[in-house]
Amino acid sequence: MFVKLTQHEIKRYNWMIWKAAIAFLLFITLIFTLTAFGVFGSLPSFRDLENPKSNQASEIISSDKKILGKYFVQNRSSVTYNQISPNVINALVATEDNRFLKHSGIDFGRTFTIILYNLIGKKQGGSTITQQLALNLFSERSHDFTTRIRQKLQEWVIAVRLERNYTKEEILTMYLNTVDFGAYNTFGISSAAATYFNTTPDKLTPDQAALLIGMINGPGLYSPIRHPDNAISRRNFVLRRMAEEDYLSEGQAAEFKAKPLGLNFHPTDHNEGLATYFRSVLKKDVQKILNAQDLHKSDGTPYDLDRDGLRIYTTINFTMQQYAEDAQREYMKQLQTQFNQHWRGRSLWKGIPDFKMLLDQGMKRSDRYRSLTQQGKSEEEIRADFNTPAPMNLFTWHGNIDTTMKPIDSIVYCKMLLRNAMMSMDPSTGYVKAWVGGINYEHFKYDQVKMGTRQVGSTAKPFTYAVAIEQAAFSPCMQINNVPDTIYGYGKPWCPRSDPGETVPGMITLRKALARSQNWVTAHVMKEVGPEPVMQLIKKMGVTSDVPPYPTICLGTFDASVYDMTGAYSAFANEGLWTEPTYLVRIEDKNGNLLYEHKPRVSQAMNPQAAYVMTYMLKGVVDEGTGWRLRSKYGLRNPIGGKTGTTQNNSDGWFIGVTPQLVTGVWTGCEDRAIHFRSINLGEGANSALPIFALYMKRVYADQSLGIKQNIDFAQPKGGVGITLDCNAYNQQQQGTAEVDNKLGF
Structure with missing residues (x-):
């Protein structure tokens, strides 16, 4: 009624x-x-809107404009609108906000429609892309209903302000630079493209774009790594929406739906990727620079390397770094096998002096020992723990393995692993091109290129010969009787030993003495020039560690880093000019403003003539001496100089190779000097270090795009060379001088 x-x-x-x-x-x-x-709560100011606070990774950029790695709390890198594929934009708009180009931040029609859907049990999100950006930039989604209502109101206000102050393109760009893509703390479309497809955002295909955009509403649920079936289903939904909005035809959408995920998964992690050791050293240096320079952002706060999106330009060449790491990996696998076989069946307790002491030191330096100590465990309880089997993850040259073993046995295992480091640089600019600080950063974080020092052995001999050539104009053709020569006046009289099997008897030239690494001739030259000038030259050539002025330094009894020794040898190839090894070029903020620019130190360590003669001497090492296998085994025929080095008991193996365009230092040894090869044939630098140099250079020479040429020799100094290098001519000169002396009665 x-x-x-x-x-x-x-x-x-x-x-x-x-x-x-x-x-x-x-x-x-x-x-x-x-x-x-x-x-109802403070809102961001206009300045905040202009400079949204999003954690942005700082990028380490190679000399060939590739990203070596990042420092981050959130792995996020920003790109411009033009650097994003239209496929990404289309997928985003079609799926998340198809009226994006028509509304002004709030789509009331969509909002009320979504409310009705939710009332009838069909849960859907009503936020526009601009509102989602507001939430991503300035707050975290609350699960409390009352707080969420307040947040929603704030999102609307911020969304309107964003629309007033930015173009649609800028809003889309900011949004895509801030969204979470799950794996390994990946934020932003640039990091996502690199992580999941090893590409850049401008190259993403429709199916790749659909996969990534599909992850936005649930990075965990739609992860292609953990839930590939969910990821495919979600990707296909996005492709369908792209077809419905006319960004794709039905046929194209069907074709892309049929494709597999096609992942090329490259997670960004501080323990993975290229140049891990280099990146760790660089980070400490950059932090020191930011603190020392007292650099601050426009708001007065100091820069945060992990959050402020700095761009750090380095001299490392991405391709050469890859070649260096590949060379190390290839040969160290073989050398470790040699080492294991060498010690197989022999008691470490009897074969290695103080092995028990080394194990105790290793145990007490371990994280496990420190953790147990902090827990209040007694020494007896700790030792019992180290002798109780536990799950372990161990490094091998064939990949990490999970196993169960006693922690004390894992220390033995690690002690018996050979370590290796190498650095390669351009001698004319000082620019470091490749840096391999160890065998595996995840397991062994100590950098052996710059942070560590080891005894240099015979790689020190060229310094003594260089002083003799520069100060006394000794010719490489000068002959000396290869017999013991005792040096007095520096404490206890000293005469080096010489392995009978390695000693060349009789009169030999200085060039041959260096080539064959003869201790007695080197000691004789040291006796002639004295240790003080040799020490001074070593310091001029950039060695920063302690070098005492004693005769023994001619045989390399002092410690130095691969970084310093490689830099020192570069002066030989650079007309005597020492240029500080440089790996950091400049630092910029995220907007490209220059914060710091490095200016390397340069000094004339020796005269150009002496430096050129030394390159001739060093070539003798490769042509007829301990570096001969570069020619015989590895087929390198171009002008190369170098010097092998082997310390007492074969504890350290060195090779420093010198070419006109590259100088490369390589070191190999165990963590503890007491653990080593027992034979010179295996432990010498020619076997433990030289092959890595050879494999690296073969790769470099094969890649013509690098511009490292084989057909160039060391350039003579402009004033010419007054020291005779032709031994026939030198002998005739000496004979003529002797005849004149006889006539004059000398």
Whole structure:
């Protein structure tokens, strides 16, 4: 039964409805206004909108403009709109906000439609892309209903401000630079493209773009790594939406849906990727620079290397770094096998002096020991723990392995692993091209290129010969009787030993003495020039560790780093000019503003003539001496100089190779000097270090794009060379001098 309303009653009810609607609108306006004025919580200022606070990874950039790695809390890198594929933009708009180009931050029609969907049990999100950006930039989604209502109001206000101050393209770019893509703390489309497809965002295909955009609403649920079936289903949904919005044809969408995921998964992690040791050393240096230079952002706060998106330009060549790491990996596998076979069946306790002491030291230096100590465990309890089998993850040259073993046995295992480091640089600029600080950064984080020092052995001999050539104009053709020569006047009289099997008897030239690494001739030259000038030259050539002025330094009894020794040898190839090894070029902020620029130190360590003669001497090592296998085994025929080095008991093996365009230092040895090869044939630098140099150079020479040429020799100094290098001519000169002396009665 219907009650018929009078005209007056109809007017009254209509007015009540209008009053309710007006009151509601006024209430919404009031709430919106109060929110805008920060009554329900502070809102970002216009400056905040111009500079949204998002953790952005700092990038380490190689000399060939590739990203070596990142420092980050969140792995996020920003790109511009033009650096994003249209496929990504189309997938995003079609899936998340198909009216994006038409609304002004809030799509009220979409909002009320979504409310109705949710009322009937079909849960859907009503936020526009701009609102989602507001949430991503300035807050975290609350699970409390009341707080979420307040957040929603704030998102609306921020969304309107964003739309007023930015173009649609800028909003899309900011959004894609901030969203979470799951694995390994990956944020932003640039990091996502690199992580999941090893590409850049401008090269993403429609199916790749659909996969990544599909992850936005649930990076864990739609992860292609953990839930590939969910990821495919979600990707195909995005492709369908792209077809419905006319960004793809039905046929194209069907074709892309049929494709597999096609992942090329490259997670960014501090323990993985290229140049891990280099990146760790560089980070400490950059942090020191930022602190020392007292650099601050526009708001007065100091720069945060992990959050402020700095761009760090280095001299490392991405391709050469890869070649260096490949060379190390290839040969160290073989050398470790040699080492294991060498010790197989022999007691470490009897074959290695103080082996028990080394194990105790290793145990007490371990993280496990420190953790147990902090827990209040007694020494007896700790030792019992180290002798109780436990799950372990061990490094091998064939990949990490999970196993169960006693922690004390894992220390033995690690002690018996050979370590290796190498550095390669351009001698003319000082630019470091490749840096391999160890065998595996995840397991052994100590950098052996710059942070570590080891005894240098015979790689020190060229310094003594260089002093003799520069100060006394000794010719490489000068002959000396290869017999013991005792040096007095520096404490206890000293005469080096010489392995009978390695000693060349009789009169030999200086060039041959260096080539064959003869101790007695080197000691004789040291006796002639004295240790003080040799020490001074070593210091001029950039060796920063302690070098005492004693005769024994001619045989390399002092310690030095691969970094310093490689830099020192570069002076031979650079006309005597020592240029500080340089790996950091400049630092910029995220907007490209210059914060720091490195200026390397340069000094004339020796005269150009002496340096050139030394390159001739060093070539003799390869042509007829201990570096001969570069020619015989590895087929390198171009002009190469170098010097092998082997320390007492074969504890350290060195090779420093010198070419006109590259100087490369390589070191190999165990963590403890007491653990080593027992035979010179295996432990010498020619076997433990030289092959890595050879494999590296073969790769470098094969890649013509690097510009490292084989057909160039060391350039003579402009003033020419006054020291005779032709031994026939030298002998004739000496004979003529002797005849004149006889006639004059000398």
